[in-house]
Amino acid sequence: MRWRDCLGLCGSALSSQPTRSLLTLLGVAIGIAAVALLTAMGEGVRSRVLDSFAQFGTRVVTVRPGTLPTGGIGGILASARPLTIADADALGRLPHAEAVVPIIQGNGDIQAGVRQRRVDILGSGSQLAAAWRVRMAQGQFLPPSRDGRTPPYVVLGSKLGEELFGSANPVGQRVRVGGMSFRVIGVMASKGNLLGFDLDDIAYIPVDWAENLFNREGLVKVHVLFDDSAPAEAFAAAVRRLLVERHGREDFRLTSQSDLLGSLNRILATLTLGIAALGGISLLVGAVGILTIMTTTVGERTAEIGLLRAVGAAPRQVLALFLVEATLLSLLGGVLGVAVVFMLVGLLRWTVPGLPLSLDLPLVLLALLLSAMVGIGAGLAPARRAAKLHPVDALRLE
Numbered sequence: 001m002r003w004r005d006c007l008g009l010c011g012s013a014l015s016s017q018p019t020r021s022l023l024t025l026l027g028v029a030i031g032i033a034a035v036a037l038l039t040a041m042g043e044g045v046r047s048r049v050l051d052s053f054a055q056f057g058t059r060v061v062t063v064r065p066g067t068l069p070t071g072g073i074g075g076i077l078a079s080a081r082p083l084t085i086a087d088a089d090a091l092g093r094l095p096h097a098e099a100v101v102p103i104i105q106g107n108g109d110i111q112a113g114v115r116q117r118r119v120d121i122l123g124s125g126s127q128l129a130a131a132w133r134v135r136m137a138q139g140q141f142l143p144p145s146r147d148g149r150t151p152p153y154v155v156l157g158s159k160l161g162e163e164l165f166g167s168a169n170p171v172g173q174r175v176r177v178g179g180m181s182f183r184v185i186g187v188m189a190s191k192g193n194l195l196g197f198d199l200d201d202i203a204y205i206p207v208d209w210a211e212n213l214f215n216r217e218g219l220v221k222v223h224v225l226f227d228d229s230a231p232a233e234a235f236a237a238a239v240r241r242l243l244v245e246r247h248g249r250e251d252f253r254l255t256s257q258s259d260l261l262g263s264l265n266r267i268l269a270t271l272t273l274g275i276a277a278l279g280g281i282s283l284l285v286g287a288v289g290i291l292t293i294m295t296t297t298v299g300e301r302t303a304e305i306g307l308l309r310a311v312g313a314a315p316r317q318v319l320a321l322f323l324v325e326a327t328l329l330s331l332l333g334g335v336l337g338v339a340v341v342f343m344l345v346g347l348l349r350w351t352v353p354g355l356p357l358s359l360d361l362p363l364v365l366l367a368l369l370l371s372a373m374v375g376i377g378a379g380l381a382p383a384r385r386a387a388k389l390h391p392v393d394a395l396r397l398e
Contacts (some may be wrong), residue, residue: 027289027290028337031287031374036337040359045268059232062223063222065253091222096235097225101132104123110160110164112175134188138170139155141155145206150207152209154175154204157187160200170187171186287378323379331375
């Protein structure tokens with residue numbers, strides 16, 4: 001039997017029962033559409049989160065204060081030394097260190113004239129702009145400290161500057177941050193969100209002023225950026241050695257940005273796989289539909305099978321005939337499902353522009369391959385049953 005004849009028989013068999021074939025197609029199409037759409041959402045979320053983290057660079061070591069896991073009375077009485085601005089300055093003098101960003105976070109009121117807002121306040125240093133790849137819309141970022149003190153300057157996020165001053169130029173104006181008077185030195189260009197944290201709605205003040213404002217004895221954390229010539233493990237070891245020398249023990253925690261991104265990528269990939277598996281339940285329903293219709297078809301076409309065997313068709317040709325029919329049925333459902341996904345993605349991007357969706361060609365090809373595998377898997381048992389029928393017995397049964 002030639003492939004042209006095989007496809008012709010399959011096409012005539014499917015078109016002879018259009019309603020039944022269409023319902024089976026819809027079962028596969030819904031399953032493929034569910035898997036593809038949920039996977040596209042999962043991939044979109046993963047890409048969005050990773051891009052948000054990567055915009056601050058990947059060659060970063062983050063230091064946080066922390067206590068030693070010791071027990072007994074000595075462990076209870078011991079306390080970790082806070083990370084200080086002096087520690088951050090020492091880290092900046094390490095070989096291969098490009099920038100050091102000390103961080104103190106809090107929130108408070110900011111007032112400009114009669115306008116007042118409660119916002120997040122970030123205390124940091126002059127190198128934050130270079131480390132976080134910040135662009136300035138107006139003015140400049142915080143200047144370096146002199147003799148351990150920084151002038152009382154504040155940099156406004158783009159949204160905050162617009163809400164406090166409207167279309168007027170804020171640079172040079174006085175504002176009150178947490179009750180303290182600061183002069184606006186610059187306004188950042190829009191930076192966007194990081195995991196729901198709006199970077200454009202923040203007031204950035206010098207870290208030494210943030211210590212006084214929030215009555216803190218140390219930093220929340222320190223980001224240390226290093227150049228490409230230093231391996232991440234070696235630079236992290238250098239940071240650890242320096243702080244152990246300064247503190248007398250390891251009472252801090254180190255986190256590499258590359259390790260964090262790798263862990264985050266694995267977690268989000270697992271989450272995407274789990275979401276796709278939920279959509280696979282719909283695809284399983286479509287597979288059961290193909291199995292049902294192919295089993296029914298074998299019973300209805302017993303005479304045709306007997307006639308094919310009587311005129312010389314080999315069992316493998318009958319097997320191939322029914323497998324091709326099941327695969328063709330599933331592939332058509334897959335094509336319909338992919339078309340539905342493209343329409344849904346276009347509709348969602350139009351109605352919800354911020355929804356993260358990532359539908360690319362490999363995902364589409366994978367969906368079509370999955371539909372073909374579903375057809376082969378579901379049609380294999382009925383096709384083997386048809387191939388095992390003896391021609392005389394098939395004709396007698398009919």
